[in-house]
Amino acid sequence: GAVVSQHPSRVICKSGTSVKIECRSLDFQATTMFWYRQFPKQSLMLMATSNEGSKATYEQGVEKDKFLINHASLTLSTLTVTSAHPEDSSFYICSARVEDRGASGPYRNQPQHFGDGTRLSIL
């Protein structure tokens, strides 16, 4: 099945550091990639939607200058947490999806496939 690789799996760094997380679709070209944040024992909160070659669409309350997203190719999106602080510590998960342009309605979008997440700990 579809595989999404996320790297690194864990990061521990000092406050003020910028951290880059990569999300790659390994065996398909992802039309759209999504970045989520998940706090302990809570659900996934969508941060932004990223389409290849265009600017990311951020959800309300998510600072675009804080969480920089680059979707340079159909297989790679990156999330950079700039000047990270302890409150940015969380589990960040990406997902990738391919759009089936030959289909219609709810079948147009294939399911999202998730990476294994990145545990970010800011000291």
Next chain:
Amino acid sequence: TQLLEQSPQFLSIQEGENLTVYCNSSSVFSSLQWYRQEPGEGPVLLVTVVTGGEVKKLKRLTFQFGDARKDSSLHITAAQPGDTGLYLCAGAQKGGANSKLTFGKGITLSVRP
């Protein structure tokens, strides 16, 4: 904002028991997906349901999409310790290129051997 309520929030059962958990909303979804997530890992897709009233089976797991496409249930027969995990439902309201998934808070299932 489309809200997905999942219940129960926590469930601890003995191996071999059956269980049903729910995902409810006041909004209509064009599709609904169920994922299972284990600690420290990303969610893994179990099923996508699209048609109102649709029933899908995945081994011992049975998924049903409500007739009005506002709710869904997951039934597990003869639960096993390997079924332990966080079960998330997620709904998509539109089928367009930028349609987003709205996730419920999840159901934490623990199956004791």
